[in-house]
Amino acid sequence: TASFAPTASFAPTASFAPTTSAPTVSRPVPIRVGETVAAFLGAVGDVAEFVVEIDDASSPIDVVLSTCGSGVDTRMRLLEDGVERVASGDCYCCADAADGWRQASVAWTLDRTRRYVVAVEGDGAGSIRLTAQRGPLATTPSTAYATPDVAAFSSRGPTADNRIKPDVVAPGGSFTGTYIYSAAASSAPSTPTCSIAPARGTSMACPVVAGVVALLTEFFREGYYPTGVRGAHAPIVPMGAALKAVVIAGGQYLTAFEANRIVDTFPNYDQGHGMPVMDSIFNPQTSIFVDGDFDAMTSANSTDDIFNYTFEITQTAPDSDELRVVLCWHDPAALPSTIGKVLINDLDLVVSGPDGTATYPNFGHVAGDHVNTVERVIVTGLVPGGRYTATVSVATLVVGPQPFALVATGPFVKTHELYPDLVHSEPTSMPTPSPSSMPTPSPSSMPTPSP
Numbered sequence: 001t002a003s004f005a006p007t008a009s010f011a012p013t014a015s016f017a018p019t020t021s022a023p024t025v026s027r028p029v030p031i032r033v034g035e036t037v038a039a040f041l042g043a044v045g046d047v048a049e050f051v052v053e054i055d056d057a058s059s060p061i062d063v064v065l066s067t068c069g070s071g072v073d074t075r076m077r078l079l080e081d082g083v084e085r086v087a088s089g090d091c092y093c094c095a096d097a098a099d100g101w102r103q104a105s106v107a108w109t110l111d112r113t114r115r116y117v118v119a120v121e122g123d124g125a126g127s128i129r130l131t132a133q134r135g136p137l138a139t140t141p142s143t144a145y146a147t148p149d150v151a152a153f154s155s156r157g158p159t160a161d162n163r164i165k166p167d168v169v170a171p172g173g174s175f176t177g178t179y180i181y182s183a184a185a186s187s188a189p190s191t192p193t194c195s196i197a198p199a200r201g202t203s204m205a206c207p208v209v210a211g212v213v214a215l216l217t218e219f220f221r222e223g224y225y226p227t228g229v230r231g232a233h234a235p236i237v238p239m240g241a242a243l244k245a246v247v248i249a250g251g252q253y254l255t256a257f258e259a260n261r262i263v264d265t266f267p268n269y270d271q272g273h274g275m276p277v278m279d280s281i282f283n284p285q286t287s288i289f290v291d292g293d294f295d296a297m298t299s300a301n302s303t304d305d306i307f308n309y310t311f312e313i314t315q316t317a318p319d320s321d322e323l324r325v326v327l328c329w330h331d332p333a334a335l336p337s338t339i340g341k342v343l344i345n346d347l348d349l350v351v352s353g354p355d356g357t358a359t360y361p362n363f364g365h366v367a368g369d370h371v372n373t374v375e376r377v378i379v380t381g382l383v384p385g386g387r388y389t390a391t392v393s394v395a396t397l398v399v400g401p402q403p404f405a406l407v408a409t410g411p412f413v414k415t416h417e418l419y420p421d422l423v424h425s426e427p428t429s430m431p432t433p434s435p436s437s438m439p440t441p442s443p444s445s446m447p448t449p450s451p
Helices: 202-221 240-249
Strands: 001-003 031-034 036-041 045-051 061-072 074-080 085-089 101-110 114-123 127-136 149-152 180-183 194-199 285-293 298-300 304-314 323-326 344-352 374-379 385-396 402-410
Touching: 031 127, 036 045, 036 114, 036 323, 045 127, 045 323, 114 127, 114 385, 180 202, 180 385, 202 240, 240 285, 240 323, 240 374, 304 402, 323 344, 323 385, 344 374, 385 402
Parallel strands: 031 045
Antiparallel strands: 001 149, 036 127, 045 114, 061 101, 061 127, 074 085, 074 114, 180 194, 285 402, 298 402, 304 385, 323 374, 323 402, 344 385
């Protein structure tokens, strides 16, 4: 899961010493905006309640409520006039909490005409404290997306055989009041309402990517591809590998620390292929090509198969543009007892430029990637009018045929070679359409790596 950079003013303060003499759960403890109040939970299920006192003349005001626990994980709920409005979800050990405090936060707009109670429940005995910090809300666009980063508690790669994981990361909230909001029904049976509730972690990052994939599926099935006009083209039933390849093609590099903790390369084992940003590839300046129709799958049948795809860069392409090519396939399952590399069928991707320079995928391999089932090449410094050829070859084929998907995005021309179903107003100078499902191998068809 990807979250966002913590705001220092909301972080646990080491100088605030836990205390067991603070009020317990016997009655609500008042807390004013700008204050920190401590309490002690004696056992599992104990609840400490705090009444938020708003002494500001303005109404409403934005407040971030942060609860911390030492020796106890906590869950915070905010009740407005007795009705639960916001739940923080469980909080976990914060990477920056060297003093052992754990933190959870929630941002909310409070109305001074209403009564707000914060209920904090723990999973055992321990000290807690609550801080009411004046906003603005950490969920506003001006702060929430300032510095995208991977959450400190997010799972990291690689797999046991060094495959890149995660594939991508997505927004999942943070410890500082930044949450992903989702539809939720009221938990009070007597007052059923349709509302929203915040949460964070993988529970929110996964739905973000699932929503992206749902929209991509609609894009292909309702005839938007490739021009973006609904119903203008024959529908496509995309392979799962094709949808995955499109998501990875849109992955953007996160520069912050947690996203590059293990190794500072892209992709890496902290963020995989980055955070998918679909408008980076779905826009008027960018073409998208997909070979991954479930009803007309391209498959490798032998190690002699070679597939070539040529992309002609537009004459007006700016220097900052990139050509991204992604190869993805669903490999046959290895035996559970397999030790070491589990890859069964090994396909390779390389992109050669107008001058013959070869660019290899992922970590910049000089002879292909023989571990992963996702291979992405990013070519920068494109030559306007230049032709770039993506070549898919077969290094090992144990179980065939092996279907695969190839996706390319960038400022390239929609040629008849790539889009035979489009109506072209002018004859194209491109050669005979390719790839062929069964091309004839040739020693000269493979690009030669440059020194």
